[in-house]
Amino acid sequence: MKTSKWIVMFMCMTLCCSNNLFAQDNAGNRPQRKFDPEKMIEWQTKQMEKKLILDDETSAKFAPLYKEYLNAIRSCFTNEKTPRAPRKDLTDEERDQRMQNYFNVQKKVIETKQAYYDKFKKILNVKQVELLFKEQNSRPKAPFRKDNNNKRMPRMPRN
Numbered sequence: 001m002k003t004s005k006w007i008v009m010f011m012c013m014t015l016c017c018s019n020n021l022f023a024q025d026n027a028g029n030r031p032q033r034k035f036d037p038e039k040m041i042e043w044q045t046k047q048m049e050k051k052l053i054l055d056d057e058t059s060a061k062f063a064p065l066y067k068e069y070l071n072a073i074r075s076c077f078t079n080e081k082t083p084r085a086p087r088k089d090l091t092d093e094e095r096d097q098r099m100q101n102y103f104n105v106q107k108k109v110i111e112t113k114q115a116y117y118d119k120f121k122k123i124l125n126v127k128q129v130e131l132l133f134k135e136q137n138s139r140p141k142a143p144f145r146k147d148n149n150n151k152r153m154p155r156m157p158r159n
Contacts, residue, residue: 041070051135052128061123069116076108 045066049059078101090098113133120129 037074041067044070048132048135052124052131054124054128058123065116065119065123069112069120072112072116073109076105076112078105 045063048066049062052062054062117129117133120132124132
């Protein structure tokens with residue numbers, strides 16, 4: 001009886017002491033992923049094709065046009081990385097310049113969308129085009145927000 005207690009106690013001590021042996025250094029093992037805009041555009045194109053439920057023929061026409069459209073929208077935004085001053089330190093002229101730049105960018109985006117609307121209309125029906133432009137501007141609503149009427153998100157069915 002005494003020997004079985006000692007064996008159990010020895011196993012518990014061994015288990016407690018060897019717990020650190022199983023720890024892993026995840027930071028060194030995992031390579032850092034770099035942002036690749038081409039892969040992101042490819043992924044967005046596939047997701048939109050799924051949402052629009054396109055057949056193979058339409059999908060072959062849609063994919064290059066949608067990639068071109070996404071690149072055109074991205075080109076509307078400037079990639080200038082200028083250091084920003086805190087908002088309270090801005091002068092009125094700087095605030096006015098920022099607002100003018102914002103309006104110019106929004107004009108470019110609207111003009112690009114209008115130009116591509118006609119091109120998409122030739123390939124897709126009007127409901128699909130509407131869904132295409134609506135999905136691009138929408139964000140999923142967060143659950144439990146006041147504007148969401150505190151409704152829970154539906155659960156996914158289990159298989």
